[in-house]
Amino acid sequence: MSLTKITDKAGLHRHLEAAMQLEHATIPPYLNALYSIKPGTNTEAFHILRAVAVEEMLHLTLAGNILNAVGGTPDMTVPGFVPLYPAYLPDGETDFQVDCQAFSRAAIETFLKIERPAQGATPGVDTIHKGRKRAHHNGHKRHGTALRARHVPGNEEEHFYSIGEFYQAIEEGLERLHAEMGDALFSGDPARQIGPEYYYSAGGGLMAVTDLASAKAAIRLISEQGEGVTDNIFDYEGEIAHYYRFEQLLLGRYYQKGDARGRPTGREVAVDWDAVFPIKANARIADFPEGSALRQGAEEFNRAYGDFLSLLTRAFQGEPALFVEAVGGMFQLKELYYQIMRQPLGDGTHAAPTYEIPHG
Amino acid sequence: MTTSGKDPALTSFEAVAGQEFDVVIVGSGVSGAVIAKQLGARGCRVLVLEAGSGNEITVADYEESVQRFYGSQRKDNNSAYANPRNAPMPRDYETRKLPPGASNTDGYLVQMGPLEIDSTYTRVLGGTTRHWEGKALRMLPDDFRMRSLFGQGRDWPLAYNDLDAHYRAAERELGVAGDVEDQQYGGLDFGPGYVLPMRKMPLSYLDRMIARDLDGMEVTLAGETFPLKVRSTPQARNGVPNPAYDEGRGYKPVGAVSTHQEDKGERCQGNTNCVPICPVQAKYDARRTLYAALETDNVQLLAWTVASRLEVDGATGQVSQLEFKTYDDPDAPGHRVGHVRAKVFVLAANAVENARLMLASDLPGSSNRVGRNLMDHMYLLTWALMPKPAGALRGPICTAGIEDIRTGAYRRHQAAVRYSIHNDGWGWATGSPYSDLEHLVEHENRFGAALRQGLIDRVSRQFLLDCMIEVLPDESNRVSVDPRWVDQMGNPRPVISFGATPYTLETAAFSRRLSRRIFQRLGAEDHTHYDPLAPGYVSHGGEGYVLRGGNHWAGTHIMGTSARDSVVDSTQRSWDHPNLYLAGAGSMASIGTANTTLTLAALCFRTAEAILAGLGTHAPAAATTGARA
Numbered sequence: 001m002s003l004t005k006i007t008d009k010a011g012l013h014r015h016l017e018a019a020m021q022l023e024h025a026t027i028p029p030y031l032n033a034l035y036s037i038k039p040g041t042n043t044e045a046f047h048i049l050r051a052v053a054v055e056e057m058l059h060l061t062l063a064g065n066i067l068n069a070v071g072g073t074p075d076m077t078v079p080g081f082v083p084l085y086p087a088y089l090p091d092g093e094t095d096f097q098v099d100c101q102a103f104s105r106a107a108i109e110t111f112l113k114i115e116r117p118a119q120g121a122t123p124g125v126d127t128i129h130k131g132r133k134r135a136h137h138n139g140h141k142r143h144g145t146a147l148r149a150r151h152v153p154g155n156e157e158e159h160f161y162s163i164g165e166f167y168q169a170i171e172e173g174l175e176r177l178h179a180e181m182g183d184a185l186f187s188g189d190p191a192r193q194i195g196p197e198y199y200y201s202a203g204g205g206l207m208a209v210t211d212l213a214s215a216k217a218a219i220r221l222i223s224e225q226g227e228g229v230t231d232n233i234f235d236y237e238g239e240i241a242h243y244y245r246f247e248q249l250l251l252g253r254y255y256q257k258g259d260a261r262g263r264p265t266g267r268e269v270a271v272d273w274d275a276v277f278p279i280k281a282n283a284r285i286a287d288f289p290e291g292s293a294l295r296q297g298a299e300e301f302n303r304a305y306g307d308f309l310s311l312l313t314r315a316f317q318g319e320p321a322l323f324v325e326a327v328g329g330m331f332q333l334k335e336l337y338y339q340i341m342r343q344p345l346g347d348g349t350h351a352a353p354t355y356e357i358p359h360g
Numbered sequence: 361m362t363t364s365g366k367d368p369a370l371t372s373f374e375a376v377a378g379q380e381f382d383v384v385i386v387g388s389g390v391s392g393a394v395i396a397k398q399l400g401a402r403g404c405r406v407l408v409l410e411a412g413s414g415n416e417i418t419v420a421d422y423e424e425s426v427q428r429f430y431g432s433q434r435k436d437n438n439s440a441y442a443n444p445r446n447a448p449m450p451r452d453y454e455t456r457k458l459p460p461g462a463s464n465t466d467g468y469l470v471q472m473g474p475l476e477i478d479s480t481y482t483r484v485l486g487g488t489t490r491h492w493e494g495k496a497l498r499m500l501p502d503d504f505r506m507r508s509l510f511g512q513g514r515d516w517p518l519a520y521n522d523l524d525a526h527y528r529a530a531e532r533e534l535g536v537a538g539d540v541e542d543q544q545y546g547g548l549d550f551g552p553g554y555v556l557p558m559r560k561m562p563l564s565y566l567d568r569m570i571a572r573d574l575d576g577m578e579v580t581l582a583g584e585t586f587p588l589k590v591r592s593t594p595q596a597r598n599g600v601p602n603p604a605y606d607e608g609r610g611y612k613p614v615g616a617v618s619t620h621q622e623d624k625g626e627r628c629q630g631n632t633n634c635v636p637i638c639p640v641q642a643k644y645d646a647r648r649t650l651y652a653a654l655e656t657d658n659v660q661l662l663a664w665t666v667a668s669r670l671e672v673d674g675a676t677g678q679v680s681q682l683e684f685k686t687y688d689d690p691d692a693p694g695h696r697v698g699h700v701r702a703k704v705f706v707l708a709a710n711a712v713e714n715a716r717l718m719l720a721s722d723l724p725g726s727s728n729r730v731g732r733n734l735m736d737h738m739y740l741l742t743w744a745l746m747p748k749p750a751g752a753l754r755g756p757i758c759t760a761g762i763e764d765i766r767t768g769a770y771r772r773h774q775a776a777v778r779y780s781i782h783n784d785g786w787g788w789a790t791g792s793p794y795s796d797l798e799h800l801v802e803h804e805n806r807f808g809a810a811l812r813q814g815l816i817d818r819v820s821r822q823f824l825l826d827c828m829i830e831v832l833p834d835e836s837n838r839v840s841v842d843p844r845w846v847d848q849m850g851n852p853r854p855v856i857s858f859g860a861t862p863y864t865l866e867t868a869a870f871s872r873r874l875s876r877r878i879f880q881r882l883g884a885e886d887h888t889h890y891d892p893l894a895p896g897y898v899s900h901g902g903e904g905y906v907l908r909g910g911n912h913w914a915g916t917h918i919m920g921t922s923a924r925d926s927v928v929d930s931t932q933r934s935w936d937h938p939n940l941y942l943a944g945a946g947s948m949a950s951i952g953t954a955n956t957t958l959t960l961a962a963l964c965f966r967t968a969e970a971i972l973a974g975l976g977t978h979a980p981a982a983a984t985t986g987a988r989a
Contacts, residue, residue: 043423196610197559197600205612267418
């Protein structure tokens, strides 16, 4: 999907659709890493990954709420909504691709790129901090390009260095359109909102979006939970940003309040990088023998995942109560995950869900 | 999520021994945690002593308990928790049928009978709320006036209405999910417009199946007719927050306790092992409150420490200091003895341990009531196979019950009762589903597909109805100590003497008859049987029953209006020792048909106000916050 500066409602819709796609695109890689951890081992790593994956679901839902609020139609069933991995993030971050791979240092390093902080609160000013630079030694080759690209005239393609900057562009677009149109911008049916009764976490829950203030609050929550646009390890609610959650795994220690970036001083995080199913990165159905139980299982997973997205779509399109049922479907997906990931492929790797979602 | 991103304020023997605090609290369970949080928030310097491990705060610590439960052969209600030899806890499997006159000294509790009680408690951070099921029912107004209304038991020195604001504070603190509309019976009054913090747990398939056939059935008792109805059970478990709570401000559920934010804690997923541990921290346990207390920075926690003796100034009756024993290794012999001073001492170690500590300190009270009036609910279990699969083993352990007979004029003659519909199959009564597997393999020689089908047929149709029966305060039911029986550290073990009276047994017999009628009405096959060799087996009116304990120990420092016949006043303050509070279910003058946790939490909010007033600090906001809801 290519994006240009938001100048009208259609452009805003396109950005929010991309936002949903973006939030969702992180979930398969996170889940693959999460469930590749052998059950009962790496409990701290498991919980860190799990907490982030759950919050990505929250962000996805918030993006859907904003899209609904401005009269758009969330649809997670369109072909291509789920990328084929390896994939670039749909916000135009072009300096790295995301793999669906086993829990490993390489996977966490990719996740750090996904959740990396914005480059600075002031557009065009590079305020990268030392700690962050160290953590991102691989990720900076092209950031200059990305930075310039962000401030091109309206009809040129946008690229963002980080998810935070992408949401900043959405927020600016919302403000611009609201200045032009007033509250008519928020023409969506409030009954379509998925409210806090359907999802919560005490670190910041789901909110209905009905006006500019709630839309901005939703964006703030997404941005701060993700990478901490304010450059703080802990956000305004005292919650630790995803970027730093992941970094704890590489640094082997928990962050505490008052810690400097890159120098956590809390308890040790024990990570056993070997207690992992050695799943094949970016596996495809074609990798599994035709007619095998494994292949059937992997196809069943893809169908079940497709059903999950359909149910979520119905929840967004006017049946919010289905949200709970959809989330309940994650239990089945988890069972299938373990069934599939336990299967060796004979080349030293194990199978993994492929996220090739059937359509029609 | 409860978290500060900071390691918790665990303190050490060296830092505490010989020091003075504003308030020292013995026990980190719900009573101690509520009081600590309220006092800490008002700037009091508080020390909390915990007999069990202090390594129970992070999600990884919690996970260890979950794994211990998964790996445990016996799934008893303490199986998730380490059982240190230096601070042991009762286990239900230690209970044995006693021959007349015999005693059982095998477990931590010394059981003198005549009725062997298989109740336990948990000596771990957060106390018995770690293993509790989470039912959070209020007591009925009648329960507070047993003597006046029914000529039985005792009246409380306070009325239901006096506790209303504190009940609200407790419902907020524990995060109760329930619908007030379903609680309109037996004189229960929540005040106009009040809603609970979260909506009710959805009724299980089994509940709805039973409601369809049962609602409207009538029961006559002592001339009064009660129409029965399946009603949702309020419980302290994360569900859907009610946006109408707190005058429309809503409620923000508290998730997992963690210093490191690995996880959020979730809403109930229906894992059905609330007892002994919720795998996703949807169930309230007192660590949530305790953690909030620690976050005030005024509360310190000394774990691995057993309070061993209260020392009293003979002239004033004031408690001058508390002796405690801290151990380094949970199991190996060896400990250090320290003392701590405080303006106010609070015993919040549960009804058995509070009495044990008082008696170990030679403080039976001027009324000689310490340890007496021991109460617990007696549970009669009845079970049957439904005609069709009923979805057993899904949902929290109970989502609904039958409440209509919780009070009535019949209480002049027999005990009150409420019934819970169990979503966990026959587990409590028979050890199902493990026992079903054994039965099908050993006795029916099934394997493969036939075994799988056999399990489905048998387990999914299981229906257990528990009958929770009131027990009155009786001075011969008691906790005592005896120098013959001490634990590894030399602390006296609790000696339990307990018997069931005809008042209770009459309701057991009534409930068995009623369960037969209910099973018939449902077309269910009655499988209830009572083994004469099982602990808790009693005969009444020519029939035998097995009574199980409810882990709702109460009454041992009973509340009253005078020092002559009670141990504490209506604020849980000791009549004899003006700077000592005995907190928890031990203060309750009756237990009605509600499990004790919500009521004792409410009492502890009241106690926190009294302590603050005594210390010259203004009362906390808790009760008024609750009242706003």
